[in-house]
Amino acid sequence: MSVEAPEFVILPEPEEGNHGIKEAARRKLSSPWAVLVVAIITILWTIPTVGLLITSFRPAADAQNTGWWTFFRNPAVTFSNYAEVITGGSTTATGIMPYFFNSFAIAIPAAIFPLVLASMAAYAIAWVPFRGAIWIFFGIFALQVVPLQMALLPLLQMFNLGWSIGDIPIFPDLNKPGSNQSLLAGTYIPLWIAHTMFALPLAIFLLHNFMAQLPRDLMEAARVDGAGHFLIFRKIVLPLSIPAIASFAIFQFLWVWNDLLVAITFAGGTPNVAPITSYLASLKGSYGAQLHLTTAGAFIAIIVPLIVFFSLQRFFVRGLLAGSVKG
Amino acid sequence: MEEILNGLPKLGSAAAAIAIFLAFLLIVFFIGARFRGRLQGPAALIVFLGPALILVTMGLIVPAFRTIYGSTLDANQEEFIGLDNYAWIFDTQQGVLINTLLWIVIAPVASTALGLTLALLLDRMRRESVAKSLIFMPMAISFVGASIIWGLVYEYREPSREQVGLLSQVVMWLGVEEPPNWILWQPFNNYLLMVIMVWIQVGFAMVVLSAAIKNIPADVVEAAELDGATGWRLFSRVTIPMIRATLIVVLTTIMIAVLKIFDIVRTMTNGNFGTQVVANEMYAQSFVQFNEGHGNALAVVLFIGVIPLIIYNVVQLRKERAIR
Numbered sequence: 001m002s003v004e005a006p007e008f009v010i011l012p013e014p015e016e017g018n019h020g021i022k023e024a025a026r027r028k029l030s031s032p033w034a035v036l037v038v039a040i041i042t043i044l045w046t047i048p049t050v051g052l053l054i055t056s057f058r059p060a061a062d063a064q065n066t067g068w069w070t071f072f073r074n075p076a077v078t079f080s081n082y083a084e085v086i087t088g089g090s091t092t093a094t095g096i097m098p099y100f101f102n103s104f105a106i107a108i109p110a111a112i113f114p115l116v117l118a119s120m121a122a123y124a125i126a127w128v129p130f131r132g133a134i135w136i137f138f139g140i141f142a143l144q145v146v147p148l149q150m151a152l153l154p155l156l157q158m159f160n161l162g163w164s165i166g167d168i169p170i171f172p173d174l175n176k177p178g179s180n181q182s183l184l185a186g187t188y189i190p191l192w193i194a195h196t197m198f199a200l201p202l203a204i205f206l207l208h209n210f211m212a213q214l215p216r217d218l219m220e221a222a223r224v225d226g227a228g229h230f231l232i233f234r235k236i237v238l239p240l241s242i243p244a245i246a247s248f249a250i251f252q253f254l255w256v257w258n259d260l261l262v263a264i265t266f267a268g269g270t271p272n273v274a275p276i277t278s279y280l281a282s283l284k285g286s287y288g289a290q291l292h293l294t295t296a297g298a299f300i301a302i303i304v305p306l307i308v309f310f311s312l313q314r315f316f317v318r319g320l321l322a323g324s325v326k327g
Numbered sequence: 328m329e330e331i332l333n334g335l336p337k338l339g340s341a342a343a344a345i346a347i348f349l350a351f352l353l354i355v356f357f358i359g360a361r362f363r364g365r366l367q368g369p370a371a372l373i374v375f376l377g378p379a380l381i382l383v384t385m386g387l388i389v390p391a392f393r394t395i396y397g398s399t400l401d402a403n404q405e406e407f408i409g410l411d412n413y414a415w416i417f418d419t420q421q422g423v424l425i426n427t428l429l430w431i432v433i434a435p436v437a438s439t440a441l442g443l444t445l446a447l448l449l450d451r452m453r454r455e456s457v458a459k460s461l462i463f464m465p466m467a468i469s470f471v472g473a474s475i476i477w478g479l480v481y482e483y484r485e486p487s488r489e490q491v492g493l494l495s496q497v498v499m500w501l502g503v504e505e506p507p508n509w510i511l512w513q514p515f516n517n518y519l520l521m522v523i524m525v526w527i528q529v530g531f532a533m534v535v536l537s538a539a540i541k542n543i544p545a546d547v548v549e550a551a552e553l554d555g556a557t558g559w560r561l562f563s564r565v566t567i568p569m570i571r572a573t574l575i576v577v578l579t580t581i582m583i584a585v586l587k588i589f590d591i592v593r594t595m596t597n598g599n600f601g602t603q604v605v606a607n608e609m610y611a612q613s614f615v616q617f618n619e620g621h622g623n624a625l626a627v628v629l630f631i632g633v634i635p636l637i638i639y640n641v642v643q644l645r646k647e648r649a650i651r
Contacts, residue, residue: 035452045462052475098337101333101335106341116352120376124371128371145634150391193386200383229375230360281590284594306468310460321535
């Protein structure tokens with residue numbers, strides 16, 4: 001596992017002026033006790049994951065009968081756990097790989113769709129003057145109040161049976177005639193749509209906060225030169241908003257990759273569409289005692305978010321800060 | 328190899344979906360850009376704001392009302408039964424409500440307190456990034472992954488056998504002869520599940536609070552130090568008031584996350600052994616028991632729980648807007 005993490009970017013940058021003095025004071029204040037406490041907590045926080053990693057490489061009998069810390073006395077390494085999880089072996093028919101690919105196929109579009117739509121909406125609220133913009137903004141922010149759980153059943157009904165007000169169809173009934181099977185069943189489409197819907201409030205909120213701070217002169221100069229909203233959005237606002245967009249893209253990708261609730265509601269458990277989290281949950285349910293397999297599966301599932309996290313940490317942190325640091 | 332080849336069409340369909348989506352947008356943009364003069368503003372509004380508004384209306388607003396209405400219907404959503412579903416929650420599900428309440432209070436407070444401590448300690452250190460990254464790392468791990476990681480810590484074996492679970496082993500090294508089966512150990516198993524949530528959320532609290540502490544103007548701290556404030560007094564009179572707003576945002580953000588907590592309980596115990604919480608019970612009622620009335624009512628209970636937290640955040644936001 002990588003520990004060579006990039007330096008954190010803390011926004012805004014610390015003041016330049018009295019840097020030297022402050023730095024000296026900080027060094028003096030840095031007591032050995034503080035270092036000790038931080039070191040202990042860091043170790044405590046890391047040990048469980050290390051245990052997972054070690055267990056996933058131990059032979060089945062060792063993993064099930066001895067603690068992973070005995071590995072250091074009796075080091076035996078095998079790759080057969082990973083081989084079994086990947087091919088399915090005697091446990092499941094398909095192995096983990098179909099689910100692994102499903103996770104990518106779900107998470108990448110489910111990060112891009114809401115981002116594009118949210119940046120458009122954020123631009124409209126920030127830079128297309130219209131009455132009630134502020135109310136739409138607060139309304140969208142307040143929509144975070146709706147827990148996912150509230151939307152699950154109605155959305156499922158919409159995907160399966162369609163919606164209509166009286167006789168006017170709002171969302172078509174996509175059942176194949178004469179069968180009870182929706183056309184959307186077994187596709188990623190319900191997952192993409194659901195994740196997009198649920199991501200929009202936060203995405204619009206964060207991107208709007210960023211875009212609203214772009215310099216007004218820039219927009220006005222472009223407008224004087226005859227550029228319309230579509231041109232300004234594509235040529236000025238989008239390129240300048242890349243940092244905010246990148247932050248949210250990473251955030252949303254990790255969120256979707258790690259999601260279980262939306263996944264098991266809209267995808268069921270089939271290897272055609274279900275993501276890796278849903279496979280892991282069922283693996284733990286049915287083969288919880290096979291520690292060597294569940295740990296190998298879990299490691300395959302968490303390696304992608306960990307790589308994304310460690311390589312793009314600074315964007316991720318910036319996104320978090322934009323969402324929660326005020327003032 | 329075969330497994331990877333089988334996966335490629337899936338990535339292909341995702342790429343195709345993205346391509347279609349972007350192509351569609353380009354066409355809409357092309358048409359939208361042809362409107363000039365007085366129609367330009369309205370055309371831009373419809374194109375830019377329309378899709379997002381339609382999606383949140385269909386995905387959040389309408390479902391919210393349908394769920395509220397559905398919570399007054401019976402199990403099959405056919406007959407109106409008034410508030411019977413809520414009566415059922417408060418009569419028979421008190422344990423679930425109490426557990427959820429414990430979660431909402433304990434996990435966010437513990438995460439924030441520990442995160443604040445770490446942020447303060449790290450603020451005084453020069454080499455902080457490795458520790459920060461490692462403590463922050465669990466945020467990138469899914470709740471399901473975390474459950475498997477912590478399943479290893481809480482794993483139970485007969486005391487006479489060699490131990491596999493780390494917690495049991497540590498407790499035995501400390502002299503306890505018969506450690507309990509942690510996951511079945513009521514009511515403490517609830518707290519053991521909360522530890523997982525704290526493990527995940529501390530990094531978030533630490534990073535955000537650490538940024539807030541660094542944002543405190545240096546002259547404020549120096550002035551206080553010149554006046555003789557040190558240690559605890561500096562912390563309680565200067566640091567805490569200066570980061571109060573951020574502290575509350577962190578607390579409410581974690582609270583909202585905890586209220587909807589579902590994955591940890593589902594994968595660790597599936598709500599058995601006295602660990603059920605509202606979010607998981609909602610799922611069980613709707614999709615396992617097929618009692619949609621109960622499921623809807625539980626979702627509304629979650630909704631009512633989140634409302635005050637969001638209202639608080641909106642009020643804060645408006646205040647901040649007013650200042651700008």
